[in-house]
Amino acid sequence: MDCFGDIAGKRLLFLGDDDFTSIAVANIRKASGVTVLDIDNRILDTIGNMIINEGLEINLENYDARKALPTTYNQKYDVVFTDPPYTPEGIELFVSRAVLPIHEVFTSSGLMIRWVFDKFNRYHGAESIGSSSSLFVLDTTSKTKPLITGNYDKPIYTNN
Template structure:
């Protein structure tokens, strides 16, 4: 636990003067305690390759620095549309020799072909149903790779694949959570755990400055048709909260 605290404090201090969160990308920064809780949870899971699909919270740097302190290995990737966040993560990763790999792109665009066979995808998408669906589809493409349908639905293959997703709705808007539950089920995924109000933020009043953390896994009923349909294609949807 001491290494987690050290890692998060170190990265947060380094990030003191970085750019302000950008409204156009639905950014709100998570609190230090939230980062500590996320790294603690991640430290309980086994993974060799992890990707953060959007990372204005700097989870990747906290995890990378924690792994460095623990002398543990993991390949850490970050994909983000925001060049400032990518540049900052690259800078600190180089200074601290964390070897985090970055991909500067809009998740709606077709993914690079070699982005496959990851164990875990973590994301805190814009809080709209369209965004959740797109982030889940892209995460599944990255986790499941390009084997045959039989290989990608194999229990032994699926049992080590995880999606950690943050999503917020208040106690007065449970129906917003229900919509998300349907998207998850329609894609053939199962919620293995859900921690209500796990994440806390500053500046996200519309969701009461908090959101849930879902731990999701693909089942053998995973909707490969939908995932494969969007491979190599741009997904043209409005995804940000101010757009819908």
């Protein structure tokens, strides 16, 4: 990702991080800030241990994406990484949450796909998604806006 200018000197937000990409990114020590929001305290604890063991600088906070994103995160980040649940509802919700923290100011609707890295991550026991997921690098436009802004109460996980 750094070859696209998306890490060095950037303020990064990870909205969900069960693949621990934040650790790899923080370990190269080029970002100006790394924050992880995740609902799973086990993930936050694991990242917390890596912060201690590796001397990494990562801010951690428990966050449920079904709740509206606190305004303290709005327009404070240059890049948002998201690892949504593998349902259409989960993807829509997480992408909506990812729009607000971006540092740029937007007007009204739309993201542009810059790159797609097929089979970016591989998973054991995730046959329903072909045991892999792709990484989409999206750029905002002057029309970018979140589709979901308030709290969300519909199921987003495959086991709901």
